[in-house]
Amino acid sequence: MRLFLSSGDLVADRRYEFARDLQLKGDLPAAADLLEQAIELAPNFASAWFTLGEIRRQLGQPEAAITAFRAAREADPEDRHGAGLRLMQLGAEAVAAMPPAYVQTLFDQYAPRFEAALVGDLGYRGPALLLRAVLSVCAAPKQPAFFKRAIDLGCGTGLAAGAFAEHVDRFIGIDLSPRMIEKSRATGFYAELETDDMLSGMTTKPDASAELILAADAMVYVADLAPVLREAKRVLVAGGVFAFTAETHDGEDVIVGGGLRYAHSAPYVRAAVAAAGLTLALLEDLSARNEDNIPAPGLVVVAVKP
Numbered sequence: 320m321r322l323f324l325s326s327g328d329l330v331a332d333r334r335y336e337f338a339r340d341l342q343l344k345g346d347l348p349a350a351a352d353l354l355e356q357a358i359e360l361a362p363n364f365a366s367a368w369f370t371l372g373e374i375r376r377q378l379g380q381p382e383a384a385i386t387a388f389r390a391a392r393e394a395d396p397e398d399r400h401g402a403g404l405r406l407m408q409l410g411a412e413a414v415a416a417m418p419p420a421y422v423q424t425l426f427d428q429y430a431p432r433f434e435a436a437l438v439g440d441l442g443y444r445g446p447a448l449l450l451r452a453v454l455s456v457c458a459a460p461k462q463p464a465f466f467k468r469a470i471d472l473g474c475g476t477g478l479a480a481g482a483f484a485e486h487v488d489r490f491i492g493i494d495l496s497p498r499m500i501e502k503s504r505a506t507g508f509y510a511e512l513e514t515d516d517m518l519s520g521m522t523t524k525p526d527a528s529a530e531l532i533l534a535a536d537a538m539v540y541v542a543d544l545a546p547v548l549r550e551a552k553r554v555l556v557a558g559g560v561f562a563f564t565a566e567t568h569d570g571e572d573v574i575v576g577g578g579l580r581y582a583h584s585a586p587y588v589r590a591a592v593a594a595a596g597l598t599l600a601l602l603e604d605l606s607a608r609n610e611d612n613i614p615a616p617g618l619v620v621v622a623v624k625p
């Protein structure tokens with residue numbers, strides 16, 4: 320589903336709709352022509368600029384695509400289409416944080432069909448992988464795998480709390496998307512739910528107030544892991560566990576991957592965990608979901624507060 324922000328001009332909006340039909344039928348040059356006409360009528364038409372950027376990218380015209388994505392963001396400074404991510408992916412801008420309005424809009428739109436799409440179509444297995452990883456880390460020193468207070472970062476519809484329900488007494492869920500929070504609320508798994516960015520949500524938590532922090536398929540929306548890891552260390556009790564999934568790549572540092580999510584390299588994750596003062600208890604090459612029907616390269620990470 321593509322976000323559509325009306326231009327306010329009926330004729331321009333109609334040209335956009337025709338252009339989308341043509342794009343879906345594969346006639347990209349004709350779709351680009353129509354979008355250019357729509358933009359002539361409504362120069363601040365963010366959805367038309369964004370779609371034109373996508374088409375130019377598909378046509379192998381990166382410079383022209385960059386111009387269109389820049390115009391899309393100028394027309395909608397909140398950047399609900401995520402044009403900034405495309406600019407990062409095309410190398411026009413350095414990798415930086417995702418626009419929060421993009422994440423919120425994406426998941427608000429996605430919420431009604433999230434579980435069918437992610438679990439059904441993409442074989443999502445993040446919560447099960449995290450549970451297995453946390454149980455194995457607890458088994459080594461024969462610690463009971465029971466956590467009084469847990470925080471679920473980017474809790475979505477509540478799948479991670481569901482997987483950990485028997486192992487946690489009290490869950491707090493934090494998510495940027497109000498619609499995803501509504502779904503989480505309906506599960507009854509959470510004692511508290513907050514519509515907030517995960518980092519700002521964590522900053523309100525007292526020191527040493529959680530035994531477990533989870534982030535299932537949520538760090539893929541966070542470019543710089545360092546601030547979240549630092550806050551996790553502060554909020555965890557000694558011996559507390561932070562478990563998360565990530566997408567990864569063989570290069571260095573952090574890139575924007577094909578699915579417009581961040582991929583963090585294993586060396587980057589190791590360094591960020593150590594710099595935060597956490598101990599890496601487990602880092603495994605495991606994929607939490609498929610992309611184009613093959614497992615997206617992924618990591619499962621368990622870090623412990625010493």
Ligand SMILES: C[S@@+](CC[C@H](N)C(=O)[O-])C[C@H]1O[C@@H](n2cnc3c(N)ncnc32)[C@H](O)[C@@H]1O
Binds near residue numbers: 446476493499
């Ligand atoms: C792919 S979903 C995963 C949801 C859930 N953890 C699961 O395992 O099904 C990612 C979720 O992270 C949320 N999210 C992304 N970036 C966030 C941020 N910076 N702060 C809070 N939530 C965020 C999104 O709104 C979305 O609900």
